[in-house]
């Protein structure tokens with residue numbers, strides 16, 4: 001059997017956050033969301049894979065999938081069960097949720113539908129920062145949502161945090177991380193703010209009404225997250241992710257292994273049998289294509305062996321345990337000496353060799369983009 005991940009995109013949010021340039025739309029109203037839902041189910045049913053593919057994970061992302069009525073999530077899960085081969089123990093099934101869009105009852109319905117992992121977009125517990133980011137929730141709603149998730153029976157809960165924000169200080173961030181970690185979540189992701197053209201945040205920065213922390217301040221903020229989470233027993237298992245042992249995100253591990261995945265919903269990307277292809281990005285074009293019985297994807301690219309092994313190496317180096325160069329060589333038919341020779345040029349303090357594996361050090365992780373561009377592309 002070949003394990004595969006399934007990503008399902010729900011692109012609607014109550015409103016757009018000030019920094020967002022994801023493929024997401026402010027709520028167009030229930031009737032168009034219903035039309036999209038029906039198209040999504042059609043697309044899922046048409047995406048059955050060969051019998052030798054087995055779903056290792058399902059990830060319902062967005063957007064704000066927790067805006068979906070409970071019955072729609074149950075529909076999605078039902079179609080997935082009927083369309084794809086499931087492992088005996090069932091796949092990891094994650095949903096992205098935003099505080100302010102869940103209730104104890106809706107969370108119970110998600111568990112009943114078979115969703116067994118939830119990832120909250122908390123970002124910060126500082127009400128001033130949440131307002132500056134244009135998030136819809138308050139600190140109180142964030143904490144309440146996590147407590148409700150635990151009460152509803154979720155025992156695999158993750159929180160997304162952001163750092164490098166205007167006006168974010170080390171004490172503010174430290175208190176956010178401590179307070180969330182005290183709730184006993186199993187998993188954390190932390191991402192630096194990325195300022196995208198055309199967003200309200202970018203305009204506020206350009207006008208001078210807000211300013212970003214400098215490079216040293218951002219590094220100090222990143223360090224706080226790592227320190228606090230590590231001291232609470234979380235393992236920094238990937239550049240941007242921490243978990244208790246055994247709670248690593250299986251779905252993301254497929255991406256970091258450069259494994260195969262199917263993406264359904266507008267803009268979702270698939271990587272199957274060496275081909276990478278996205279679904280139509282525009283939600284209305286996507287719906288029109290599905291309704292017309294067309295395959296709602298744009299033509300993809302077939303990656304050559306050279307591109308695939310380099311990509312697999314770079315993705316693997318995001319993980320704490322790095323990459324087994326012997327296995328990488330076998331997978332792509334490359335002499336292992338050639339793979340080790342790449343490291344001759346990389347400064348020794350940026351990487352470590354552990355048997356047949358190579359991994360980046362913390363310093364290497366901090367400079368990973370430069371390492372990838374300079375040595376491996």
Ligand code: SF4
Pocket residue numbers: 012013015016017019020021022024062063064098121
């Ligand atoms: S919740 Fe996420 S996807 Fe939705 S607008 Fe905010 S950042 Fe964008």
